Amino acid sequence: MVMILGHGAFILSVPLVLILFVLFIYDNNINTITRNKSTILISLYTLLIILAFTSLTYAHLVSDFGMNNVYSNSHSTQPLLFKVCGLWGNHEGSMLLWATILAIYSYSIVLLRNIPYLMYKWTVLSQFIFNLFFVLYTLLTSNPFLSNMIPIYNGKELNPILQDIVLSIHPPLIYLGYIGFSLPFSLTIGYLMTN
Numbered sequence: 001m002v003m004i005l006g007h008g009a010f011i012l013s014v015p016l017v018l019i020l021f022v023l024f025i026y027d028n029n030i031n032t033i034t035r036n037k038s039t040i041l042i043s044l045y046t047l048l049i050i051l052a053f054t055s056l057t058y059a060h061l062v063s064d065f066g067m068n069n070v071y072s073n074s075h076s077t078q079p080l081l082f083k084v085c086g087l088w089g090n091h092e093g094s095m096l097l098w099a100t101i102l103a104i105y106s107y108s109i110v111l112l113r114n115i116p117y118l119m120y121k122w123t124v125l126s127q128f129i130f131n132l133f134f135v136l137y138t139l140l141t142s143n144p145f146l147s148n149m150i151p152i153y154n155g156k157e158l159n160p161i162l163q164d165i166v167l168s169i170h171p172p173l174i175y176l177g178y179i180g181f182s183l184p185f186s187l188t189i190g191y192l193m194t195n
Helices: 002-025 032-061 068-073 080-085 091-111 117-141 165-180 182-193
Strands: none
Touching: 002 032, 002 117, 032 068, 032 080, 032 091, 032 117, 068 091, 080 165, 091 117, 091 165, 091 182, 117 182, 165 182
């Protein structure tokens, strides 16, 4: 059930980004209606990505070995910290973490009320090009919600290299820094596009 919920939320995020693109590309008016619609779409997109991430986190916490990601990176006897770290201790979960942090940073554009509408429009468009790329890449090539076809009663273990407190928490900290640079980049693109 958790796998279906997370996978469904992740799939539904793709049409929201495409609707957002269409909304801005075909809108040349400077009005608040489009800004309000985009705020709703960005908020819904962020909630869907967070729901997908939360469902995968829950699957790791309860050791749902029906999911291939949990089976490959967790074990029922591991400490709770390593179960959580097993979420991003692999390529698929790491890409989902990247998409989640990017969605949260992208939502922060909604809070910028003082920038002109055209700059806001180009900033959102350039930021959501990143979002669309990472969501499609994760969904098509690195899907963390794949299921196992046969019943499995215990998983493998988290990579022994990552079973160190410093090495297990470094991916989220690095991603927070790397992905944060997408906001100044998108704001710069928005500034350049509005002369």
